[in-house]
Amino acid sequence: NAGVTQTPKFRILKIGQSMTLQCTQDMNHNYMYWYRQDPGMGLKLIYYSVGAGITDKGEVPNGYNVSRSTTEDFPLRLELAAPSQTSVYFCASSSGAGEAFFGQGTRLTVV
Amino acid sequence: AQSVTQLDSQVPVFEEAPVELRCNYSSSVSVYLFWYVQYPNQGLQLLLKYLSGSTLVESINGFEAEFNKSQTSFHLRKPSVHISDTAEYFCAVSSGGSYIPTFGRGTSLIVHP
Numbered sequence: 001n002a003g004v005t006q007t008p009k010f011r012i013l014k015i016g017q018s019m020t021l022q023c024t025q026d027m028n029h030n031y032m033y034w035y036r037q038d039p040g041m042g043l044k045l046i047y048y049s050v051g052a053g054i055t056d057k058g059e060v061p062n063g064y065n066v067s068r069s070t071t072e073d074f075p076l077r078l079e080l081a082a083p084s085q086t087s088v089y090f091c092a093s094s095s096g097a098g099e100a101f102f103g104q105g106t107r108l109t110v111v
Numbered sequence: 112a113q114s115v116t117q118l119d120s121q122v123p124v125f126e127e128a129p130v131e132l133r134c135n136y137s138s139s140v141s142v143y144l145f146w147y148v149q150y151p152n153q154g155l156q157l158l159l160k161y162l163s164g165s166t167l168v169e170s171i172n173g174f175e176a177e178f179n180k181s182q183t184s185f186h187l188r189k190p191s192v193h194i195s196d197t198a199e200y201f202c203a204v205s206s207g208g209s210y211i212p213t214f215g216r217g218t219s220l221i222v223h224p
Binding site: 031041043045048090092094097103105 | 117120143145147152153154155156157160162201203205210211212213214215216217
């Protein structure tokens with residue numbers, strides 16, 4: 001049972017480049033989330049989705065975009081990478097009121 | 112709006128000593144409360160959760176937390192810690208049927224031999 005799978009695990013981007021962080025879950029969860037984790041700041045919600053075709057902004061959405069064309073996939077797009085986007089990114093999913101299941105994270109450095 | 116405050120950024124403790132990690136939340140509606148643990152270079156894993164019912168919840172590895180509605184708290188306790196408990200601990204709340212967890216800043220538990 002794979003759970004939540006994120007790729008890549010590590011990435012270095014140059015300022016202005018773009019990339020997509022992939023996230024797939026195999027638990028048929030309706031809810032999916034993208035968080036970023038910065039030292040001492042906890043997890044900040046970037047975007048979330050309550051089902052295929054439905055997405056909404058979280059606390060820190062600027063510089064990011066998402067799509068949810070299927071229940072399983074919830075990719076996060078960075079269009080013009082900036083040093084402020086250097087962070088660890090976590091994708092998670094849940095069935096609702098219960099626990100969220102997290103991927104292993106993507107460590108992104110923008111130079 | 113919901114929010115979580117973890118009052119301690121770092122808690123050092125000796126092995127076999129008791130520990131309490133504090134968490135307070137703010138929400139105007141009914142809440143679900145969670146503690147997650149994160150080991151180095153890994154994702155978050157659920158430690159325990161309060162959804163309804165008994166206000167005292169326990170994990171399989173000896174941690175417990177008590178939901179206190181009047182004090183809006185959900186503190187995490189363990190009577191005797193082990194070196195392997197060294198990790199980052201996050202308190203989270205979701206409320207009002209939104210099912211969107213809000214996380215605290217985390218508490219680093221450091222267990223010394």
